[in-house]
Amino acid sequence: MERSTKPYLIRAVHEWACDSGFTPYLSVKLDENTRVPMEHVKNGEIVLNLSYDATHKLTIGQDLIQFSARFGGVSRECSIPVSAVQGIFARENGQGLFFPEESQAQSTAPVSIPSSPEQPDDPKPDAPAPGGRPRLQIVK
Numbered sequence: 001m002e003r004s005t006k007p008y009l010i011r012a013v014h015e016w017a018c019d020s021g022f023t024p025y026l027s028v029k030l031d032e033n034t035r036v037p038m039e040h041v042k043n044g045e046i047v048l049n050l051s052y053d054a055t056h057k058l059t060i061g062q063d064l065i066q067f068s069a070r071f072g073g074v075s076r077e078c079s080i081p082v083s084a085v086q087g088i089f090a091r092e093n094g095q096g097l098f099f100p101e102e103s104q105a106q107s108t109a110p111v112s113i114p115s116s117p118e119q120p121d122d123p124k125p126d127a128p129a130p131g132g133r134p135r136l137q138i139v140k
Helices: 006-019
Strands: 024-029 045-049 055-060 064-071 074-081 085-090 096-098 111-113
Touching (some): 006 024, 024 096
Antiparallel strands (some): 024 045, 055 064, 096 111
């Protein structure tokens, strides 16, 4: 059985973002195994700050990403299947990787998301686009 490249790529982009002084954000499409604070979920998706400052006991494993984090001042345990991860990117410049939906693609080959030179008008860079895939924005 061939191992998926997805968890390795998630770890690599996370490490690159942290080493570069950026904030790694994880875009997740919820499934029945995803454990996150539901009050922060919009349209079945959530974008999470995965920086070491925002998480405690972060583990990016082969099948699960686990950590605890504070939401509204309350510590919560989060468990995210790697299969539910849509992408990981740096909040500051939008660089990172998005993955094809696993039900539509046989492999987990990454799709590179180029950063846009245009400055968006939307002040919420981490909010997913309504009714679809989250869009990345440059924040200055």
